[in-house]
Amino acid sequence: VDEFEIIRRLFVPETKSASVIVGVGDDGAVLRPKPGYDLVTVVDTMVAGVHFPAYLRAEDVGYRSVAVNLSDIAAMGGDPKWMTLALTIHKAESEWLEGFARGLFSAATAHGVELVGGDTTSGSEIVVSVQITGEVAADRIITRSGARAGDAIYVSGTIGDASLGLARLQLPHEDAARSSDDNFLIRRFARPDARIAVGQAIASEATAAIDLSDGLYADLEKLLQASGVGGRIEVNDIPLSAALRAAADSAAVLHLALAGGDDYELCFTAPSAAFDGKSEIAGVPVTRIGQVTAGGQLSCTLAGNEYQYHHSGYRHFSEQ
Amino acid sequence: VDEFEIIRRLFVPETKSASVIVGVGDDGAVLRPKPGYDLVTVVDTMVAGVHFPAYLRAEDVGYRSVAVNLSDIAAMGGDPKWMTLALTIHKAESEWLEGFARGLFSAATAHGVELVGGDTTSGSEIVVSVQITGEVAADRIITRSGARAGDAIYVSGTIGDASLGLARLQLPHEDAARSSDDNFLIRRFARPDARIAVGQAIASEATAAIDLSDGLYADLEKLLQASGVGGRIEVNDIPLSAALRAAADSAAVLHLALAGGDDYELCFTAPSAAFDGKSEIAGVPVTRIGQVTAGGQLSCTLAGNEYQYHHSGYRHFSEQ
Secondary structure (H helix, E strand, O other), X not given: OOHHHHHHHHHOOOOOOOOEEEOEOEOOEEEOOOOOEEEEEEEEEEEEOOOEOOOOOHHHHHHHHHHHHHHHHHHOOOEEEEEEEEXXXXXXXXXXXXXXXXXXXXXXXXXXXXXXXXXXXXXXXXXXEEEEEEEEEHHHOOOOOOOOOOOEEEEEOOOOHHHHHHHHHHOOOOHHHOOHHHHHHHHHHXXXXXXXXXXXXXXXXXXXXXXXXXXXXHHHHHHHHHHOOXXXXXXXXXXXXXXXXXXXXXXHHHHHHHHOOOOOOEEEEEOHHHHOOOOEEOOEEEEEEEEEEOOOOEEEEEOOEEEOOOOOOOOOOOOO | OOHHHHHHHHHOOOOOOOOEEEOEOEOOEEEOOOOOEEEEEEEEEEEEOOOEOOOOOHHHHHHHHHHHHHHHHHHOOOEEEEEEEEEEEOOXXXXXXXXXXXXXXXXXXXXXXXXXXXXXXXXXXXXXXXXXXXEEEHHHOOOOOOOOOOOEEEEEOOOOHHHHHHHHHXXXXXXXXXXXXXXXXXXXXXXXXXXXXXHHHHOOOOOEEEEOOOOHHHHHHHHHHHHOOEEEEEHHHOOOOHHHHHHOOHHHHHHHHHHOOXXXXXXXXXXXXXXXXXXXXXXXXXXXXXXXXXXXXXXXXXXXXXXOXXXXXXXXXXXX
């Protein structure tokens, strides 16, 4: 089978919405934005062996490469619409491509995102760059820089699962031998849920938001620095899944909660009156974990006592 | 020096225009489109060793990665505005990155394009994905699919230079030993001029357009197929530079004119009354090379006699 035919069959959508005037197949796509709305645009690249294990299933690679971008759109309060894909692969293996496309479109169509352009090239390793553009009302944009002293700090979902899931995935295994907890944790890494509905629901009251890719402490620190404020979180208030609690001792759990990346939950700030009565937003659990302070540092307490968290200082070689 | 600092210093613009509400540094960029305009969006990936020789100067890699995308915007009649960059490199070598950034911004700022987001990752080879979004009035979009029997076929600039330039670049050499013709041809490969102004100037009268990346014959064939028509071109009418004519015998020149890629000139169709009197458009030479026919094939004549052009059938493993 001709590799171009495989790619055409897998990646050229059969239908397009009214907002897509010209889709895949011309020199470029032509898109019609909603009058009066701003655009929000994000791009994220994943390299096999760097951002995910080379043996991650093709379907999960496709899903995850869309989900991590949707997560950035969620953190801006946006409504995702259009996607472009730049895919570098060693060879057009139809089975791998089919799985990849299935995962990609599964994540995209769940949020109404259409593929409008792409470019497939050959190279020595798998590099997936997805770029997503969405719409956002000008008065509903959430940046990282609006947090104010006195605001409450919240997170969606549960924290730390994905990094333990990645560790599980890296163990030698037989699928059959994995517990349901293991499968839950692995799924949290391989198939992150982008919190689009949460981002939109909080947009008018949240003062700042960031999605959690590098770990709660590191990402919250970025938000606070961008806002020129400090913060304090109570470590015992960080929401943890039963699977995480069951899998690790308390020291390991603390580490995973503060340093574990890849959860793609939202961390956001808002005046405490806005969400304190709510245990969930748009069907997703939301938990208050601390408060924004005027000082310039992020500090932690553990059951009310000061807890010195030592940041490993590791930074991914990756920046938005 | 911290590699993040290098990247921040090189790629985070100091100023932004009014259309960029949030630029690099948040979860995503927020952009304000012009009311009533559609968006045109393109993406193109270049892999070292596949799309350009690994020894191409960093500055030219940066320039070219923007220019090839601008060329797609030009072929749609668009006005380019915002750019995202997904860069995979082996190691953050500051000298290479500085050259790359210089070339990237040189091509971008020449056309008023702003970098609004990016992602730098490490990998085993250089992969550059640039995505550019522009604006276009709904009644000014040029697609590939509007050519009609009887339209004239035009090209901008001169054809075949870039592929000979690439061949020159691949020869062992001392810079000092290159003739000015060689340098002209190499520059045509390394620093293509995106025909943005031409695309906008022809937009209201052109019926179809494509930019020339894979060769005149192959790309014109795509345009005609997308339009459901055929065409005939007179090979002697294809505009050639003096440097190309001087460097090759007539058989080689014919081959370069029909099959040579990477020129990034525009090929377009229009009713013959529209541009036949003009020798240039927006300061760029424009030449009529043939005519659209009702039949489904692209045929060639040489000095009026039928010329059987045998397509090599080689296709890049790359598709828009």
